[in-house]
Amino acid sequence: EVQLVESGGGLVKPGGSLRLSCAASGFTFSSYSMNWVRQAPGKGLEWVSSISSSSSYIYYADSVKGRFTISRDNAKNSLYLQMNSLRAEDTAVYYCARDRAGGHFDYWGQGTLVTVSS
Amino acid sequence: EIVLTQSPGTLSLSPGERATLSCRASQSVSSSYLAWYQQKPGQAPRLLIYGASSRATGIPDRFSGSGSGTDFTLTISRLEPEDFAVYYCQQYGSSPQNMYTFGQGTKLEIK
Numbered sequence: 255e256v257q258l259v260e261s262g263g264g265l266v267k268p269g270g271s272l273r274l275s276c277a278a279s280g281f282t283f284s285s286y287s288m289n290w291v292r293q294a295p296g297k298g299l300e301w302v303s304s305i306s307s308s309s310s311y312i313y314y315a316d317s318v319k320g321r322f323t324i325s326r327d328n329a330k331n332s333l334y335l336q337m338n339s340l341r342a343e344d345t346a347v348y349y350c351a352r353d354r355a356g357g358h359f360d361y362w363g364q365g366t367l368v369t370v371s372s
Numbered sequence: 373e374i375v376l377t378q379s380p381g382t383l384s385l386s387p388g389e390r391a392t393l394s395c396r397a398s399q400s401v402s403s404s405y406l407a408w409y410q411q412k413p414g415q416a417p418r419l420l421i422y423g424a425s426s427r428a429t430g431i432p433d434r435f436s437g438s439g440s441g442t443d444f445t446l447t448i449s450r451l452e453p454e455d456f457a458v459y460y461c462q463q464y465g466s467s468p469q470n471m472y473t474f475g476q477g478t479k480l481e482i483k
Contacts, residue, residue, distance in 0.1 A: 289472070291472075298460065298476045298477045299409075299417065299460055299477075300474065301473070301474065311470070313470045315471065349416055349417075354419075354422065356404065356405065356407075356422055356423060357404070357463070357464025358405070358407035358419060358422045358462060358464065359417070359419060360422075360428065360429075362417055362418075363416065364415075365416055
């Protein structure tokens with residue numbers, strides 16, 4: 255069974271940093287591109303970042319470019335999101351999601367809440 | 373950047389009725405890269421349709437997708453109580469960089 259489990263969310267002050275993790279199991283992690291997608295409270299879905307299976311290709315939404323860094327460790331079946339210079343507008347549930355190699359997300363984690371507030 | 377606009381914002385229907393949800397793109401989208409998701413309160417999104425018309429694993433056949441170019445449709449042929457949720461369309465594009473865009477969502481509520 256495919257499982258994606260996020261962790262690392264919490265309350266952080268504006269300008270602070272946080273590192274999210276996503277532990278994957280039930281599939282060959284190293285064969286898939288992975289993504290972070292976020293959802294602000296009561297709002298829609300926003301793609302944040304993507305990383306290819308071997309980390310060769312990395313992309314970011316303009317809203318996080320230069321502040322967030324996506325990475326992965328295929329030996330540990332884990333995906334990460336380092337978030338720096340956090341702003342109130344980064345407050346959201348962050349989901350990790352697997353890319354089914356067709357430009358869509360076939361499995362999602364349960365999400366981890368990041369709250370940026372003083 | 374391609375913008376996806378979903379309509380209506382809210383759709384009020386009764387169980388047993390047919391639901392038609394629209395997703396319009398600001399420029400042409402490859403049908404291969406158009407997907408639909410369902411999200412219930414407090415849950416992660418669930419993939420329903422990919423490639424504009426292919427059902428994901430385990431998705432009932434009352435869900436169907438169609439369309440091409442800039443106009444795409446998700447149809448639920450006969451609504452079940454568990455179908456009332458928010459639905460999002462999503463596209464993938466590679467110009468100028470790989471990126472994914474979601475529509476703003478359609479809330480399907482019980483009438």
